[in-house]
Amino acid sequence: MELLQNLLGLEAGLTVWTVLKIVAIVAPMMITVAYLTLAERKVIGWIQLRIGPNRVGPRGLLQPLADGVKLLMKEIILPTASNKSLFLIGPVLSIMPALVAWAVVPFTDHLVLSNIDASLLFVMAITSMGVYGVIVAGWASNSKYAFLGAMRSAAQIVSYEIAMGCALVGVLMVSGSLNLVAIVQQQAHGMAGGSLFSWNWLPLFPMFLVYLISGVAETNRAPFDVAEGESEIVAGFHVEYSGMAFAVFFLAEYANMILVAAMTAIMFLGGWLSPFPASWGFLGASGFGWLAVKMAFVLYCFLWFRATFPRYRYDQIMRLGWKVFIPVTLVWLLVVGAWMMSPLTLWH
């Protein structure tokens, strides 16, 4: 950084340095997205006793590249009756929040692009804008299936955001901070001395479940994929999109999945903390590796859910969100509040 500032002057150097850091976050994430699609097809294949993609490259490892090239080559079709400008803005509105939220996600104690005070709120605010991509795309396509998908998605995302927010209130009550780094550091000390059992997932278990399931619903993944619902409304909101415009929606969905996995790991599973005591040497050291392992576990759960559960009926989704999750989180908020005030408190 000093080198760049000497070369380019104080402000230009800082700008270039920040841009480099952004690239260092976005580029690995795009690669992760690409290989997450391969992992999804492989894992679901194995669960269904198939092999999955195995033709491109050794063991099918180059399949994501082939998919990317294919999508790049295809023509982007603009439907004549669509609203042209909004039709093109739709995918942008969808991928933008999925990328911006990474600005405040910490990877270790110090490795974070922007360590702002209210980073948890920032992530919630930015991800809540993701629904515009879906709605705008569905409306601008001027197609009945796309519009149905957009309507379903809007109602679903708004409902589950409330449950998600209530679950996060529990996390910030016990950590006393909205800062993601502080939330992880708080989990490092507690009853069980910073090991597996002092992380938030255990005392906040109902909220952990609500957050994880709401995360699946927020990213429009199966079994909550009524916005796409291939067997009901063809492909939902992106039925009119082709080529790269479709690929951008795809990228946004997977980037959001990784984001939800990172947030779950940071808020409930101790982030980059090691589950083993510090005396275990390599295994006991906390670092980005552990965060990656936890994210991979949550992502695997996403794939597992998709291969296991049939799609929810629409009224069941609404019932689960409003009548089950929100009351559960509200009751547990009271429990946690009383717990924190009682002499049995785990949090100081």
Added chain:
Amino acid sequence: MNFQTVVFYVLSAILIFASLRVITAKNPVHAALFLVLAFFTSAGHWLLMQAEFLAITLVLVYVGAVMVLFLFVVMMLDVNFEQLREGFWRNLPLAGTVALIMVGEMALILMSPEAQLSHYQAAAPLAADASNVKELGRQLYTTYLLPFELASVVLLVGMVAAIALTMRKRKDNKTVNPGLQVKVRRDDRVRLVKMDAEKKPAQPETADAAEQQA
């Protein structure tokens, strides 16, 4: 002119443009989306004033929830735009006069010395580790506890009233009771009958007869 001033003017220009488009856009969906842009830009203004909690909450509540529902409704409207624009020019002089009077009144109030606007200092720059959220929470739950609780009760009453007004039993309601659905056992739906897979043929010779015919 430092960087913040430049950002302020850029944001203001976007805000004014978006607000104008909210009322001039022909398509109501476009108008609603411009309103979203206006909210988002004003959140940027609040960030410039170091009110990051308010800025983020504005995005979270208005952009992320309220406007989504708004857009939801607007998209499903079937409005005849020609009919809406009818009589625009006829009513313009009256509406314009009212608007001008309102602007004039507001300007008079703001410019009068009694408003004491000049007494307000520019906000002192906050320390780098100052927490907006903590400060706001402390104020809300100590100094302003009663108004805060009253506001919540008013909101709760509004919510209950809105639900009570719109809750009507419909005749063609097809709601199912999930509790009953879960409680259903196999015996309630299916009756298993023990019987032979097929009836014994009455005359064993028929098979031979069929063969002979072939």
